[in-house]
Amino acid sequence: MKARIVARADVLKIVDRLRQDHExxxxxxxxxxxxxxxxxxxENRDRIQIHLPNPxxxxxxxxxxxxxxxxxxxxxxxxxxxxxxxxxPKRALFGIRSCDVAGIWHLDRFYLGRDFxxxxxxxxxxxxxxxxxxxxxxxxxxxxxxFCVCADTGPAARDHFDLQLMDLGEGxxxxxxxxxxxxxxxxEPIVRKATSAHVEKRRAILTEVRKHFKTTTSWFPATVRYVxxxxxxxxxxxxxxxxxxxxxxCTYVCPACTCFTVTDRRVGPNEIERVRIxxxxxxxxxTRMAGGHNPRKAVHDRRNRRFFRKLAHxxxxxxxxxxxxxxxxxxxxxxxxxxxxxxxxxIRRATAETDKLAPQNP
Amino acid sequence: xxxxxxxxxxxxxxxxxxRVVDEIAEVKTFYWHFEDAExxxxxxxxxxxxxxxxxxxxxxxxxxxxxxxxxxxxxxxTVKQVGSCTAALHALKPGDQFAVRGPxxxxxxxxxxxxxxxxxxxxxxxxxxxxxxxxYALRHREKYQKIQVYYGAKSPKDLMYLPNLRExxxxxxxxxxxxxxxxxxxxxxxxxxxxxxxxxxxxxxPVDNTMAFVCGPPIMFRFVIKDLQALxxxxxxxxxxxxxxxxxxxxxCGHCCIGVAYVCVDGPVFTYExxxxxxxxx
Numbered sequence: 158m159k160a161r162i163v164a165r166a167d168v169l170k171i172v173d174r175l176r177q178d179h180e181x182x183x184x185x186x187x188x189x190x191x192x193x194x195x196x197x198x199x200e201n202r203d204r205i206q207i208h209l210p211n212p213x214x215x216x217x218x219x220x221x222x223x224x225x226x227x228x229x230x231x232x233x234x235x236x237x238x239x240x241x242x243x244x245x246p247k248r249a250l251f252g253i254r255s256c257d258v259a260g261i262w263h264l265d266r267f268y269l270g271r272d273f274x275x276x277x278x279x280x281x282x283x284x285x286x287x288x289x290x291x292x293x294x295x296x297x298x299x300x301x302x303x304f305c306v307c308a309d310t311g312p313a314a315r316d317h318f319d320l321q322l323m324d325l326g327e328g329x330x331x332x333x334x335x336x337x338x339x340x341x342x343x344x345e346p347i348v349r350k351a352t353s354a355h356v357e358k359r360r361a362i363l364t365e366v367r368k369h370f371k372t373t374t375s376w377f378p379a380t381v382r383y384v385x386x387x388x389x390x391x392x393x394x395x396x397x398x399x400x401x402x403x404x405x406x407c408t409y410v411c412p413a414c415t416c417f418t419v420t421d422r423r424v425g426p427n428e429i430e431r432v433r434i435x436x437x438x439x440x441x442x443x444t445r446m447a448g449g450h451n452p453r454k455a456v457h458d459r460r461n462r463r464f465f466r467k468l469a470h471x472x473x474x475x476x477x478x479x480x481x482x483x484x485x486x487x488x489x490x491x492x493x494x495x496x497x498x499x500x501x502x503x504i505r506r507a508t509a510e511t512d513k514l515a516p517q518n519p
Numbered sequence: 520x521x522x523x524x525x526x527x528x529x530x531x532x533x534x535x536x537x538r539v540v541d542e543i544a545e546v547k548t549f550y551w552h553f554e555d556a557e558x559x560x561x562x563x564x565x566x567x568x569x570x571x572x573x574x575x576x577x578x579x580x581x582x583x584x585x586x587x588x589x590x591x592x593x594x595x596x597t598v599k600q601v602g603s604c605t606a607a608l609h610a611l612k613p614g615d616q617f618a619v620r621g622p623x624x625x626x627x628x629x630x631x632x633x634x635x636x637x638x639x640x641x642x643x644x645x646x647x648x649x650x651x652x653x654x655y656a657l658r659h660r661e662k663y664q665k666i667q668v669y670y671g672a673k674s675p676k677d678l679m680y681l682p683n684l685r686e687x688x689x690x691x692x693x694x695x696x697x698x699x700x701x702x703x704x705x706x707x708x709x710x711x712x713x714x715x716x717x718x719x720x721x722x723x724x725p726v727d728n729t730m731a732f733v734c735g736p737p738i739m740f741r742f743v744i745k746d747l748q749a750l751x752x753x754x755x756x757x758x759x760x761x762x763x764x765x766x767x768x769x770x771x772c773g774h775c776c777i778g779v780a781y782v783c784v785d786g787p788v789f790t791y792e793x794x795x796x797x798x799x800x801x
Contacts, residue, residue: 194695227529230576237576237616241527272784273528273769416773419529419766421577429577431529446764447581447602452777453799462776462799480801505711 159343160351160359165328169205171288171320172197172251174345178288179249184209184218191459194219197251207324208294211254211303213486215412220264220281227277227419231425242430245280251288253318255311256484258289260412262317266476267415270383286338288320293362295369302484304372304498308483311380325358372485372498376505381479383508385470393507394461397500400493405437407487407496408463413480416443438462441483464500470491523543531574531618532558536611537571537749542597542679543672546644547555547609548586553619565589568653568760568788571596572768574618574621575607580637582765582783586647586680588654596645597603597679623768624787627652627732627758629659636665636725640743642713643672646679646788648760649734653693654683660692665725667694671739674701714746726751733759733791744791746775751765757791 163171175181181197183205197205228241253261261282268278275373280376292298292312306310314321319339323331331351336341341354342348382390408414418436421429436443439462445451453462466472467480481497495503524797537550551728553559573596582605583596593722600609611617629652637656641649657662668687672678677699681761687695696716698709709716713735717724731752733743747757763775766781775782778797781787789797 237533237618238528239533239618240529247730268771271770272609273771275771276527277529318796333598388754415771415776418772418774419580423577423578431574431580433529433772436773438767438776442776444763447605450765465778466773 159334160356161332161343161348162351162355163322163330163332163348165324165459168207168322168330170345170347171322171332171342172202172205173245173288174342175249175251175288179247181249181251182216183251184212190469194250205252207252207290208297209323210297210300211484211486213258213410213490215260215410215484215486216250216253216257217260217264217412219248219285220261220278221268221415221417221481222437223435227275227431227433229424229428229430243277243280245284247284247286248281249286249288252290253287254292254298254484255289255314256305256308256411256482258287258314258318259305259308259310259478260484261285261287263413263476263478263480263482264415265317266478269424270476287318287320289321289335291321291323291363293324293366295366296307299366299369299510300489301371301481302485302488302498303370303481304485304497306367306370307372307377308481310482313363322357323362325355325362329355331355331359331489372488376501377483379479380504381468381470381473381500383504384465384468388508389504390507390511393504396507397464397495397503398461401439401496402493403439403441406490406492406494408437408439409435410486410490412482412484412486413467414463415436415480438466452501459470464497467497521669522574528771529620529767531572531620533578533616534619536613536615537579537593538613539611543677545601546679547595548595548597549595549608549611550593551617551619552594554616559594559725562594562622563589565622565737568627568648569622569624570648570768571619571623572765573598573608574620575604575611578607579604580766581605582623582763582768584648584651584760586650588651588658590655590658597644597650599644621768623765623783624725625785627655629655632656632708632730633662634728635663636729637663637667638724638729639666639670640713640721640731640733640735640747641668641670642739642743643677644679645733645735645739645779646670650680650683652732653687657692662672664728665694666692667696667724669696669698669713669716671698671700671716673699674699675706695791696719699782712742714742717746717750724750729756731757733757754792754795755790759789759791760786760787761789761794 162385181199182194194211226242231238268275318335321333416436417433419433421431424430444453488498531541533554534551535709540548570582570584572580573583586597598605637650677714687693698716702710707798762784766772770781770784
């Protein structure tokens with residue numbers, strides 16, 4: 158990858174360039190911790206934030222919307238007519254964090270991999286241009302909950318973006334292209350070649366930034382092993398489950414959660430539409446079948462479902478990608494403090510205890 | 520099964536209801552075909568044990584077993600009325616339109632069973648998903664050794680697929696054993712749970728070189744597994760088909776996940792050995 162340099166004052170010109178043929182979505186600050194992705198307009202363009210806490214509402218909604226229309230069914234005379242509804246605007250996500258880039262890559266693996274391709278996802282994804290911004294400002298970019306360093310997705314994404322921007326300080330940004338589409342942005346007069354001093358500076362900044370992550374879940378890979386080998390005691394799962402309030406929040410803010418439910422809605426006297434809506438395995442009715450039988454009764458069954466799904470080696474192998482990006486959102490929104498870092502910690506502690514109790518070899 | 524880029528895996532195809540046959544209380548068989556002949560031809564390639572997603576527009580979509588064998592000419596579903604979608608299907612009249620997509624799931628690997636004895640144990644409406652496999656095996660009778668069917672229902676009123684039961688009773692290449700949980704004095708046959716048939720005088724279950732297919736309510740399933748294990752069946756010789764409320768049928772929506780498996784793409788047919796390794800209750 159060839160590195161380029163863009164002056165800080167010119168960074169938003171990339172947004173302007175993209176706006177010529179894309180709907181550009183970028184992060185903004187609300188009040189307090191509130192940050193969000195929104196469509197860039199002439200009016201809000203100057204308020205785009207380069208450094209800010211990652212919005213809780215993840216950008217995955219630009220590839221799989223909260224509510225997605227699948228098709229419409231119209232009744233004409235006595236005949237039914239099914240018409241698929243595709244919406245795939247040409248869109249650029251400016252300022253997406255490295256963890257969320259990895260999240261979208263995971264969704265790619267999930268929705269487009271294996272036997273069945275999801276055409277709704279595919280159409281949106283094909284028209285999506287990703288401008289990754291590396292988290293370099295410990296005060297604003299990095300939350301207490303962030304643990305991308307442990308999930309190996311950040312602070313600088315290695316791949317799967319079209320263009321990556323990194324603040325080198327002193328009014329300079331490093332730009333790296335990940336795709337030919339990103340490379341094409343280098344045609345703009347605003348970029349110039351990077352020197353080896355720039356590359357050295359990038360390395361130094363990343364080394365420094367890594368020291369600022371507070372959530373230590375270096376046990377993450379070990380936890381994958383424990384979960385996959387079935388070495389976690391029911392007691393531990395129950396403890397985790399008992400702290401879940403079944404709000405489903407963790408799945409809604411997760412950049413890698415994929416579950417949805419499908420429902421029909423009446424939209425006219427002779428028209429219905431079928432939509433799919435984000436769903437959460439923590440919710441009571443998730444596995445309930447017609448007639449009321451629910452094979453997953455206890456809350457810890459459901460709670461653990463999510464962690465099992467994310468940490469079991471079987472699924473990692475299946476998608477060739479771990480379903481946790483270390484963004485820390487689940488930890489930030491969970492009222493019961495059973496976000497991923499806590500769960501890893503609880504598993505670590507329980508395992509340490511069992512190790513202590515295990516008979517020693519003579 | 521790999522879809523091309525233009526395939527929309529969520530788009531059902533229009534179907535027409537031909538006729539409805541009452542089976543037992545709340546259970547009916549719905550004969551149907553796709554409006555498009557090419558769709559019908561493609562769909563007919565299904566394997567015993569696969570399932571389809573049935574759409575009742577405005578109400579929703581539900582997964583339904585495919586009871587017909589692909590060797591039969593007609594396509595149909597046998598559905599118990601349990602929720603809103605099944606109620607909407609039950610309310611349809613011949614000639615009405617609905618929609619279907621599929622077939623989905625792994626199905627029974629019928630060729631792997633060549634040269635083996637097949638023992639089917641069905642409880643109640645558990646006969647629905649097994650019917651396809653039984654009819655298919657009987658159609659390819661020379662490929663298999665002994666074929667036995669054990670079928671238990673609540674009462675004589677709860678026996679379904681009566682024409683098939685009569686055929687099997689007359690010994691069309693199959694040993695058929697029937698029982699009901701409760702019956703009045705007018706019932707000439709066996710009374711008791713389906714597992715009690717195994718101990719009935721004159722019943723000889725082959726164990727070596729045999730596959731046992733078990734489908735029924737959870738409690739029946741647990742007891743029959745125990746009975747079969749006591750007879751000497753290994754877990755790998757016991758096969759079942761699991762049920763979940765799949766919203767997509769193609770491994771995306773997550774609703775049918777049991778432990779490490781998606782019932783819709785990895786199943787619904789599993790051996791008991793596999794079921795035990797799923798890591799979660801079924």
